[in-house]
Amino acid sequence: MKPRNFRGYDLDFTDKRVLVTGSSRGIGFDIAKMFLDAGARVAIHGSTEKSAGAAMERLADYEHMVAAPGDIGTVAGCESVVATAIEAFGGLDVLVNNAGVGAGRPIADCDEAMWDAHCDVNLKGLFFCCRAAIPELTKSNGNIVNIGSDAGIHGCPGITVYCATKAGVINMSRAMALEIAPDVRVNCVCPGYVDTDMIRLSVKKKADPEAAWQRMKDYSPLRRIASTEEIAYAVLYLASDKARNITGTSLAIDGGTTAGDKTIVGKNI
Ligand code: NAP
Numbered sequence: 001m002k003p004r005n006f007r008g009y010d011l012d013f014t015d016k017r018v019l020v021t022g023s024s025r026g027i028g029f030d031i032a033k034m035f036l037d038a039g040a041r042v043a044i045h046g047s048t049e050k051s052a053g054a055a056m057e058r059l060a061d062y063e064h065m066v067a068a069p070g071d072i073g074t075v076a077g078c079e080s081v082v083a084t085a086i087e088a089f090g091g092l093d094v095l096v097n098n099a100g101v102g103a104g105r106p107i108a109d110c111d112e113a114m115w116d117a118h119c120d121v122n123l124k125g126l127f128f129c130c131r132a133a134i135p136e137l138t139k140s141n142g143n144i145v146n147i148g149s150d151a152g153i154h155g156c157p158g159i160t161v162y163c164a165t166k167a168g169v170i171n172m173s174r175a176m177a178l179e180i181a182p183d184v185r186v187n188c189v190c191p192g193y194v195d196t197d198m199i200r201l202s203v204k205k206k207a208d209p210e211a212a213w214q215r216m217k218d219y220s221p222l223r224r225i226a227s228t229e230e231i232a233y234a235v236l237y238l239a240s241d242k243a244r245n246i247t248g249t250s251l252a253i254d255g256g257t258t259a260g261d262k263t264i265v266g267k268n269i
Contacts, residue, residue: 010240010242011038011236011237011240011242012038012039012240013035013038013039013040013093013094013236013239013240014038014039014040015039015040015041016035016039016040016041016093016094017040017041017043017085017089017090017091017092017093017094017140018032018035018040018041018042018043018092018093018094018095018096018239019042019043019045019068019081019082019085019092019094019095019096019129019133020032020035020042020043020044020045020096020098021045021072021081021095021096021097021098021099021125021129022045022046022072022098022099022100023042023044023045023046023052023055023098024044024045024046024047024051024052024054024055025046025051025055025196025197026194026196026197026198026228027098027147027191027194027196027228027231027232028045028096028098028099028147029055029058029228030227030228030229030231030232031096031098031228031231031232031235031236032044032055032059033059033062033232034229034232034233034235034236035094035236036059036062036064036065038236040064040093040094041064041065041066041088041089042064042065042066043065043066043067043068043081043084043085043088043089044056044059044065044066044067044068045067045068045069045070045072045081045099046069047069047070047071047072047099048069049067049069051069052067052068052069053067053069066084066085066088066089067084068081068082068084068085068088069081070084072099072120072121072125072126072129073117073120073121073124073125074120074125075124075128077125078125078128078129078131078132079128079132081129082095082129082132082133083132086133086136091136091139091140092133092136092137092140092142093137093140093142093143094142094143094144094145094239095129095130095133095137095142095143095144095145096144096145096146096147096235096239097125097126097129097130097144097145097146097147097169098147099121099125099126100121100122100147101117101118101121101122102118102122102149102151102159102162102198103118103159103161103162103202104158104159104162104202105158105159105161106158107160110160110161114161115161118161118162118164118165119165122162122165122166122168122169123165123168123169123172126146126169126172127172130144130176130186134180134184137180137183137184138180138183138184141183141184142184143184143185143186143187143238143239143247144173144176144184144185144186144187145186145187145188145189145235145238145239146169146172146173146186146187146188146189147169147188147189147190147191147231147235148166148169148170148173148188148189148190148250149162149166149169149190149191149192150190150191150192150252150254150257150258151163151166152165152166152167152168152169152170152190152250153167153170153190153250153252153258154257154258166190169188170188170190170250173186173187173188173248173250174248174250177247177248178248181247181248185243185244185246185247186247186248187238187243187246187247187248187249187250187251188249188250188251189231189234189235189238189250189251189253190250190251190252190253190254190258191226191231191253191254192219192220192225192226192252192253192254192255192257192258193216193217193219193220193225193226193254194225194226194227194228194230194231195225195226195227195228196228199216199225203216213225219257220254220255220256220257221255221256221257221259221262222255222256223255224255226253226254226255230253231253234251234253238251
């Protein structure tokens with residue numbers, strides 16, 4: 001695998017120091033890979049040494065990486081992950097909070113453990129990674145990109161708890177952006193369905209997985225499921241100097257899913 005090289009082009013992150021949580025697989029893996037292509041030094045994170053190590057092996061063609069594993073569901077885990085990246089690189093320019101969990105269940109089946117698991121990783125973990133990184137990001141005039149979801153913009157039945165946490169991510173990004181401006185920018189990317197384990201596993205459990213996959217595609221007006229790379233491009237843009245006047249925003253990359261109700265045509269209500 002030959003690394004692509006963005007150096008000298010628009011999105012140049014040469015020597016920038018980046019931590020991408022949840023980069024052991026899925027969307028985070030491609031975000032980390034694209035930062036490496038763009039010349040950055042990247043801390044690769046997974047919940048365990050094993051998952052972060054496996055990703056490092058898949059990225060063996062690249063230099064300038066460090067493994068920063070740890071549980072984002074605990075404050076101590078968040079602080080340790082961020083400290084590992086900062087110690088390895090001597091500071092931090094970009095934090096991408098991508099690690100997340102999501103499970104679908106009817107409200108009646110949502111118990112305390114499920115509520116806590118979602119809040120611990122998607123909300124508390126994201127917040128405490130930011131808190132740990134902000135002093136270094138302030139020194140470097142850096143920025144944060146949080147991964148929200150279309151489920152944080154509109155309601156999706158069957159994933160109420162996930163919706164609540166992702167709406168929280170979007171508004172937390174706004175509040176933080178205001179509090180830590182002008183030193184550090186904070187933005188949010190909100191994907192619709194993306195082809196990763198997260199949705200492949202839920203589709204697999206359906207009676208007719210092929211039909212479920214098609215329904216997911218049809219859910220978006222553009223009738224497609226995004227690739228991980230399409231999300232990564234947006235993250236790199238928001239993290240780049242080209243986006244220097246953008247903070248507190250949320251960018252939906254959802255094929256138009258949250259643009260409105262496509263079943264309402266003109267005035268025919
Ligand atoms: P994924 O394939 O399921 O990967 C999840 C990542 O998060 C893995 O790296 C995992 O590490 C890490 N993680 C989970 N729990 C953790 C914990 N307690 N501590 C540390 N790391 C933990 O997910 P994805 O589909 O790429 O999603 C990435 C982000 O995009 C999430 O925030 C998700 O909510 C959001 N999103 C996804 C979609 C979609 O359709 N896929 C749509 C909208 C938003 P391990 O490998 O060690 O488990």
